[in-house]
Amino acid sequence: MQERPNKTEEKKEELSLSKAAEYLLDECRMVLPGIQALFGFQLVAVFNSAFGEKLSPSEQRLHLLAIALVAIAVALIMTPAALHRQRGAYEVSDTFVRVSSRLLLWSMVPLALSISLDLYLVSRVITGTRLVSLFGVAMFALFCALWFLLPRTRGLQKAIGGRPTWHVEISFDCIDVGETKNASRAL
Numbered sequence: 001m002q003e004r005p006n007k008t009e010e011k012k013e014e015l016s017l018s019k020a021a022e023y024l025l026d027e028c029r030m031v032l033p034g035i036q037a038l039f040g041f042q043l044v045a046v047f048n049s050a051f052g053e054k055l056s057p058s059e060q061r062l063h064l065l066a067i068a069l070v071a072i073a074v075a076l077i078m079t080p081a082a083l084h085r086q087r088g089a090y091e092v093s094d095t096f097v098r099v100s101s102r103l104l105l106w107s108m109v110p111l112a113l114s115i116s117l118d119l120y121l122v123s124r125v126i127t128g129t130r131l132v133s134l135f136g137v138a139m140f141a142l143f144c145a146l147w148f149l150l151p152r153t154r155g156l157q158k159a160i161g162g163r164p165t166w167h168v169e170i171s172f173d174c175i176d177v178g179e180t181k182n183a184s185r186a187l
Contacts, residue, residue, distance in 0.1 A: 021092040024100050025084065028077050031104075035077065035111060039070045042118065054125045062117055069114035076107035112143035 015023070045051055045063065055063065080100035087096065120136030150156055 017092050017094060017097065020097050021084070021100075024097060024104065025080060028080050028100075028104060031107075032074070032077055035070060035074055035107075038115070039067070039074060042067045042070060042114075050125075055121065059121055059124065063121055066114040066117040066121075069110035069117070073107040073111040073114065076103050076110070079103050108143070108147050112140055112147065116140035116143070 042063070046067075051060065051063075080096075080103055083096060083100060084092075087093075116136040116139045119139045120133050123132035123135045124130060126132075150160070
């Protein structure tokens with residue numbers, strides 16, 4: 001009979017260096033299309049006739065800052081792939097994983113700022129008041145909470161993720177080439 005893990009224990013699995021690099025590059029690939037789409041929409045907005053009519057010159061500069069921040073995020077998030085190709089496409093080092101992880105994390109700051117600035121500008125155009133700057137500030141706070149605070153706060157993760165109050169275990173016997181193996185799976 002298999003011993004149940006302690007309810008307070010969290011299951012963890014150590015990743016190989018190659019697997020960690022693979023996951024990291026996949027994460028960069030998943031985020032990049034969304035950032036590129038945002039960048040495209042930001043660029044198109046400038047060529048819309050309402051851009052000059054509805055935004056003051058200082059707000060237009062704020063949008064330019066938001067565009068520049070997205071460009072910075074794109075540069076940061078694409079750097080791990082460039083590093084991997086130029087430093088050794090057939091090898092992975094601990095340094096590569098650490099540097100690339102930091103670049104991915106650093107890309108989130110300008111991205112969060114850019115989205116928050118553009119949320120402010122869109123909210124200002126829709127409502128006609130500058131008090132909506134609170135929306136931009138609230139959005140930035142939300143990004144910071146989810147992207148930086150949540151990953152570092154185990155208590156908050158447990159509060160959000162919760163632990164089931166019930167535990168079901170299913171056991172069955174598998175026959176494999178004359179051997180009997182007991183397989184258990186917790187749900």
